[in-house]
Amino acid sequence: MTYENVTLDPTANVYFDGACVSHTFFLADGTRKSAGVIFPSTLEFGTEAPEVMELHGGSCKVQLPGSEEWTTYAAGESFSVPGNSSFGIEVTETLSYVCHYG
Amino acid sequence: MTYENVTLDPTANVYFDGACVSHTFFLADGTRKSAGVIFPSTLEFGTEAPEVMELHGGSCKVQLPGSEEWTTYAAGESFSVPGNSSFGIEVTETLSYVCHYG
Numbered sequence: 001m002t003y004e005n006v007t008l009d010p011t012a013n014v015y016f017d018g019a020c021v022s023h024t025f026f027l028a029d030g031t032r033k034s035a036g037v038i039f040p041s042t043l044e045f046g047t048e049a050p051e052v053m054e055l056h057g058g059s060c061k062v063q064l065p066g067s068e069e070w071t072t073y074a075a076g077e078s079f080s081v082p083g084n085s086s087f088g089i090e091v092t093e094t095l096s097y098v099c100h101y102g
Numbered sequence: 103m104t105y106e107n108v109t110l111d112p113t114a115n116v117y118f119d120g121a122c123v124s125h126t127f128f129l130a131d132g133t134r135k136s137a138g139v140i141f142p143s144t145l146e147f148g149t150e151a152p153e154v155m156e157l158h159g160g161s162c163k164v165q166l167p168g169s170e171e172w173t174t175y176a177a178g179e180s181f182s183v184p185g186n187s188s189f190g191i192e193v194t195e196t197l198s199y200v201c202h203y204g
Binding site for chain 1: 103104105106107108109110111112113114116120123125127137138139141158159196198200
């Protein structure tokens with residue numbers, strides 16, 4: 001699966017000393033997305049806009065805001081996070097993802 | 103600087119257990135490139151097609167094929183590697199790059 005006719009920022013986003021690396025790209029209509037990886041680690045990400053994390057590879061457990069539960073997600077699945085919140089993620093197998101903002 | 107009207111493969115390329123992470127993308131004319139990072143490490147990359155490594159951030163020393171010399175390159179500089187060869191690279195500060203193939 002590829003994204004066509006996008007604008008790519010070639011400078012990578014590096015978070016948590018390299019535990020997460022992504023590239024930001026924009027669809028023709030200006031919609032912002034990022035494609036990235038998260039290596040085995042336990043992290044907490046803050047959100048500004050709402051996010052949908054679409055998993056292309058690997059697996060993880062996620063704790064969504066307001067929940068004590070850790071839910072497992074794997075390639076082919078997605079999870080949604082409200083804006084102006086945060087989520088915990090425990091990556092058990094290197095995660096390849098696309099993050100859809102807004 | 104961004105690349106417009108490209109096709110992006112959202113699944114990341116992960117090399118050397120995460121020391122290098124990149125995304126492959128194609129210009130409208132089909133030309134293949136990749137945008138990535140290399141974290142501080144000493145690695146050897148093989149090439150198939152000739153490559154031009156254009157550095158957007160960080161710094162490194164590079165040993166090109168047929169040379170005993172290690173040459174320093176930093177953001178804003180590029181180095182070329184013949185096809186079907188390899189190059190040594192010692193990254194001293196996380197490198198952000200675009201690789202131009204062919």
